[in-house]
Amino acid sequence: MDASWLRGRRIMISGGAGFLGSHLAERLLGLGAEVVAVDNLSTGRIENVEHLMGRPGFRFVEADAAEVDASGYDYLVHGASIPSPDDYLRRPVETALSNALGLLNFLRSGRRVLYMSSSEVYGDPQVVPTPESYWGNVNPFGPRSPYDEGKRFGEALCYAFSAERGVSVRIARIHNTYGPRMDASGRYARAIPRFIMQALRGEPITVYGDGSQTRSFTYVDDMVEGLVRLMLSDHGGPVNLGSEEEVTILELARTIRELAGSSSEIKFLPPFPDDPRRRRPDISLARRVLGWEPRIPLREGLRATIEWFRGAVG
Numbered sequence: 536m537d538a539s540w541l542r543g544r545r546i547m548i549s550g551g552a553g554f555l556g557s558h559l560a561e562r563l564l565g566l567g568a569e570v571v572a573v574d575n576l577s578t579g580r581i582e583n584v585e586h587l588m589g590r591p592g593f594r595f596v597e598a599d600a601a602e603v604d605a606s607g608y609d610y611l612v613h614g615a616s617i618p619s620p621d622d623y624l625r626r627p628v629e630t631a632l633s634n635a636l637g638l639l640n641f642l643r644s645g646r647r648v649l650y651m652s653s654s655e656v657y658g659d660p661q662v663v664p665t666p667e668s669y670w671g672n673v674n675p676f677g678p679r680s681p682y683d684e685g686k687r688f689g690e691a692l693c694y695a696f697s698a699e700r701g702v703s704v705r706i707a708r709i710h711n712t713y714g715p716r717m718d719a720s721g722r723y724a725r726a727i728p729r730f731i732m733q734a735l736r737g738e739p740i741t742v743y744g745d746g747s748q749t750r751s752f753t754y755v756d757d758m759v760e761g762l763v764r765l766m767l768s769d770h771g772g773p774v775n776l777g778s779e780e781e782v783t784i785l786e787l788a789r790t791i792r793e794l795a796g797s798s799s800e801i802k803f804l805p806p807f808p809d810d811p812r813r814r815r816p817d818i819s820l821a822r823r824v825l826g827w828e829p830r831i832p833l834r835e836g837l838r839a840t841i842e843w844f845r846g847a848v849g
């Protein structure tokens with residue numbers, strides 16, 4: 536299918552008032568789709584979609600993804616979950632269930648589903664760059680497990696509904712993505728928004744552990760492009776979407792401090808439990824089946840994100 540297929544299609548996005556959901560909604564509207572964004576606003580914000588309200592083809596529904604009526608759509612995109620450590624440490628039960636129950640509701644409708652899975656299905660990988668064929672190294676009983684195992688169970692649900700009921704599923708193993716509208720609140724907010732806000736406020740930049748752990752960050756516009764391509768592809772198995780540009784968290788903190796023109800000190804705090812040492816996807820499959828790879832270099836994406844946060848801080 537090419538992007539013209541999306542014109543006039545009805546698409547529901549759960550987690551639609553979140554960071555990725557709101558950016559994807561915007562892109563799909565731009566491609567002519569009608570978008571219903573469903574969100575219970577547990578971590579998302581109505582401000583993320585305010586600019587879309589009143590735009591033809593867009594509707595926001597405040598509801599739980601597990602309870603919304605998902606019948607009659609051409610595509611269901613499941614992004615609802617509790618992905619930020621601050622939230623999932625506080626609400627592990629909701630974290631363990633929110634991802635799976637909303638996904639179950641969508642899969643039961645029998646319509647096409649795109650599932651926003653995560654690089655966290657790999658846990659602390661022993662194979663890096665990590666291909667889709669790697670099964671993961673995940674602690675099933677610990678502070679990260681409600682999120683990590685929840686994401687893994689989601690993939691198993693996709694497999695089950697596709698194998699037994701022929702439901703058409705697409706699975707994006709999303710790696711760390713950043714950009715405007717990310718939630719920066721909380722002690723353990725995701726690294727990029729946290730570092731940016733700390734740098735802009737002149738507060739200490741808090742690094743958990745010694746900062747030698749690595750991540751590969753993708754700018755949100757690139758990620759949305761990958762998600763749309765995956766929606767339109769006929770590839771039913773999991774696909775890594777992420778950047779191959781691997782940086783240590785300490786390098787990231789220094790780069791953000793420099794780009795923000797900040798003189799914040801870098802403060803080291805005890806490591807987060809079960810924090811993966813390295814994170815870098817093998818994206819050969821995405822290149823082959825989607826013709827996709829990230830285009831926006833880290834420094835460029837960081838500059839745009841810092842500018843957005845500067846405006847948001849006022």
Ligand SMILES: NC(=O)c1ccc[n+]([C@@H]2O[C@H](COP(=O)([O-])OP(=O)(O)OC[C@H]3O[C@@H](n4cnc5c(N)ncnc54)[C@H](O)[C@@H]3O)[C@@H](O)[C@H]2O)c1
Binds near residue numbers: 573576598613615637
């Ligand atoms: N951003 C990343 O780096 C990243 C990486 C890997 C995977 N993901 C996945 O992508 C998806 C979107 O993540 P994000 O970064 O935009 O996070 P986000 O927190 O901004 O978005 C998640 C949204 O889901 C909503 N939500 C939670 N429980 C819900 C429920 N029961 N019913 C309806 N809405 C509910 C939240 O209010 C929020 O708006 C998530 O599933 C996440 O696990 C994100």
